Amino acid sequence: DTGVSQDPRHKITKRGQNVTFRCDPISEHNRLYWYRQTLGQGPEFLTYFQNEAQLEKSRLLSDRFSAERPKGSFSTLEIQRTEQGDSAMYLCASRTRDSDYGYTFGSGTRLTVV
Amino acid sequence: SQQGEEDPQALSIQEGENATMNCSYKTSINNLQWYRQNSGRGLVHLILIRSNEREKHSGRLRVTLDTSKKSSSLLITASRAADTASYFCATDGGNKLVFGAGTILRVKS
Numbered sequence: 001d002t003g004v005s006q007d008p009r010h011k012i013t014k015r016g017q018n019v020t021f022r023c024d025p026i027s028e029h030n031r032l033y034w035y036r037q038t039l040g041q042g043p044e045f046l047t048y049f050q051n052e053a054q055l056e057k058s059r060l061l062s063d064r065f066s067a068e069r070p071k072g073s074f075s076t077l078e079i080q081r082t083e084q085g086d087s088a089m090y091l092c093a094s095r096t097r098d099s100d101y102g103y104t105f106g107s108g109t110r111l112t113v114v
Numbered sequence: 115s116q117q118g119e120e121d122p123q124a125l126s127i128q129e130g131e132n133a134t135m136n137c138s139y140k141t142s143i144n145n146l147q148w149y150r151q152n153s154g155r156g157l158v159h160l161i162l163i164r165s166n167e168r169e170k171h172s173g174r175l176r177v178t179l180d181t182s183k184k185s186s187s188l189l190i191t192a193s194r195a196a197d198t199a200s201y202f203c204a205t206d207g208g209n210k211l212v213f214g215a216g217t218i219l220r221v222k223s
Contacts, residue, residue: 004156033210033211035213040215041215041216042202042204042213042214042215042216043157043202043211043213044213045210045211045212048209048210055209056209056210089154091156091157093157093211100145100162100164101162102147102149102159102162103147103157103159103211104159105149105156105157105158105159106156107155107156108155108156110154
């Protein structure tokens with residue numbers, strides 16, 4: 001297991017289209033996180049899962065955003081009816097339940113909405 | 115929303131010099147972590163300091179934490195050109211990380 005994988009690395013889409021991103025965490029990590037990062041800013045929390053349960057969602061996660069982790073393994077983040085303001089880097093991270101360890105981040109999916 | 119602020123926003127130093135970055139936060143924490151991000155890439159975990167610790171070392175990194183002032187600092191000693199990156203502090207209240215806006219470090223060779 002080499003780390004957290006995200007797919008795709010880059011996505012260009014037209015405004016109004018739906019997009020879906022995938023994250024494969026480290027297999028023994030039961031917590032999975034989604035963050036969004038815009039240019040020049042730190043990552044902003046979107047949501048997190050413990051196993052398959054979605055335990056917290058940010059106010060940033062509007063009705064157009066939905067995240068799933070159906071079997072407690074990989075996760076998907078879907079954005080419906082994309083807007084130009086959705087353009088950002090979407091980062092996935094995972095960690096064990098023990099909070100004394102850092103998070104492992106994937107390389108991110110860069111979304112550009114044109 | 116972001117937890118706090120980092121200072122300075124940008125730092126430019128010569129190779130071999132030390133770099134110090136500061137971070138302030140607002141709420142109580144379980145631990146505070148520092149991450150590095152190279153341009154356009156994901157974040158790499160550098161070091162974690164628990165709320166009951168005051169100082170921690172890892173290689174050329176030294177982190178301090180003052181919970182009474184809600185602040186932390188990251189010192190990188192003997193900097194190298196490869197240290198050029200953005201550095202973020204992040205606080206962990208138990209459920210998630212909350213990041214600052216970061217410090218952009220440029221190390222000139």
